[in-house]
Amino acid sequence: MGNPNAADCQHSCQHVIGVDLGGSAIKLGRFGADGTCLQTLTVPTPQPAYPELVLAAMVDAIAQIDPLGQSGAIGVGTPGPTDAEGRIARVAINLEGWHDIPLADWLESKLSIQTTLANDANCAGLGEFWLGSGRYFRNLILLTLGTGVGGAVILDGKLFTGHHGTAGELGLVTLNMDGPECNSGNRGSLEQYASIQAIRRRTGLEPDELGRRAKAGDAEAIAFWQDYGCHLGAGLASLIYVLTPEAVIIGGGISASAEYFFPATLAEVERRVLPSSRTGLQLLSAQLGNKAGIVGAAKLAWQKVLATG
Structure with missing residues (x-):
C-alpha cells in the first residue's frame, strides 16, 4: 500500500x-x-x-x-x-x-x-545529523544518556541499522565483563555505568542534583562526574575504533551536566584510542533536545x- x-x-x-x-x-x-x-x-x-x-x-x-x-x-x-x-x-x-x-x-x-x-x-541521531550538532558531518554516532543508553550510527550520511534493523545499540557494548547485570542479558554494559539508574545506584542521587552540586563547587560531585566521564570515554573508545566517526554527539537528560564530564571523557578517549583512529574527532552536546x-x-x-x- x-x-x-x-x-x-x-x-x-x-x-x-x-x-x-x-x-x-x-x-x-x-x-x-x-x-x-x-x-x-x-x-x-x-x-x-x-x-x-x-x-x-x-x-x-x-x-x-x-x-x-x-x-x-x-x-x-x-x-x-x-x-x-x-x-x-x-x-x-x-x-x-x-x-x-x-x-x-x-x-x-x-x-x-x-x-x-x-x-x-x-x-534522534538522524535529527541531530540533519539540523543539530551533526549537520556538518557525514559520519557520526549519537549516544542518548537517560533512563537507558541509546544510540544511533550515521555512516556516509545514512542511518546504519544493520542486517536485521537492530544495529546501533551502543549502550549495550561490554565495558566490564564482570560488571552489573543488564536487562539485555549482558553484564557490565556501558548502560550500567552511564544511565540514570546507574547514577542512582552509585550515588543515591539524581543527575540534575549532582549537576547542581558540581556547579556549586562540591568536591564529591565534581569527582563523581570526572569518574563518570572516564567510564563513558572507555565505552566510546571501542565504538570509535570500529566506526571512526567524525563526531560523537551526546544527548539525553544527563548531557545537561556535560561540562563536568566531557573533559574526562575526551582525556580517556585520547588515552585509549590511537591518533590515527580519532583524527579531528569532535565530542559535542546534542542541540535539538526533545x-x-x-x-x-x-x-x-x-x-x-x-x-x-
Whole structure:
C-alpha cells in the first residue's frame, strides 16, 4: 500500500510528517524539505497504549496537523526495535501489547501516505545529523544518556541499522565483563555505568542534583562526574575504533551536566584510542533536545520520498 503518486512525490510533495511515539505523549511535526518546521502538535498517548488505540490517536493527530492530506510521507520513531525495512514495530517499550505490530501498513491503509518506521534513538541521531550538532558531518554516532543508553550510527550520511534493523545499540557494548547485570542479558554494559539508574545506584542521587552540586563547587560531585566521564570515554573508545566517526554527539537528560564530564571523557578517549583512529574527532552536546525525535522522523520520511522518487 502507500501513496499512489509516490513516484512523483520527490517533485510534488512540499512537506512530510515526523512522529515521535512515546509512552506518555505522541509528538508530531510537519516539515519542509529544508528542515523548516511548519507546525507541531503533541497529544497524549492513550492509556493503556494498546496498538489499535494508539493507531487511532495517531491518525486523528495527523489529520489535525495536515487536514488537507498534502504530506508526501510519514516517518515514525518508536520506543523499541523495528524490522530492517522499517515496516514493523517489533517491540515498543512502555506500550501495552506491542509485539510485531505492522504500524507502517496500518497507517498507509488509513491515510494512503507512504510511511516508514525507525527506533526512536535512531530518529534522534538522524535529527541531530540533519539540523543539530551533526549537520556538518557525514559520519557520526549519537549516544542518548537517560533512563537507558541509546544510540544511533550515521555512516556516509545514512542511518546504519544493520542486517536485521537492530544495529546501533551502543549502550549495550561490554565495558566490564564482570560488571552489573543488564536487562539485555549482558553484564557490565556501558548502560550500567552511564544511565540514570546507574547514577542512582552509585550515588543515591539524581543527575540534575549532582549537576547542581558540581556547579556549586562540591568536591564529591565534581569527582563523581570526572569518574563518570572516564567510564563513558572507555565505552566510546571501542565504538570509535570500529566506526571512526567524525563526531560523537551526546544527548539525553544527563548531557545537561556535560561540562563536568566531557573533559574526562575526551582525556580517556585520547588515552585509549590511537591518533590515527580519532583524527579531528569532535565530542559535542546534542542541540535539538526533545525535538530530535520528530526532526529525525521527518528526515526519515524525506529519505523515503527520495528513495521512491
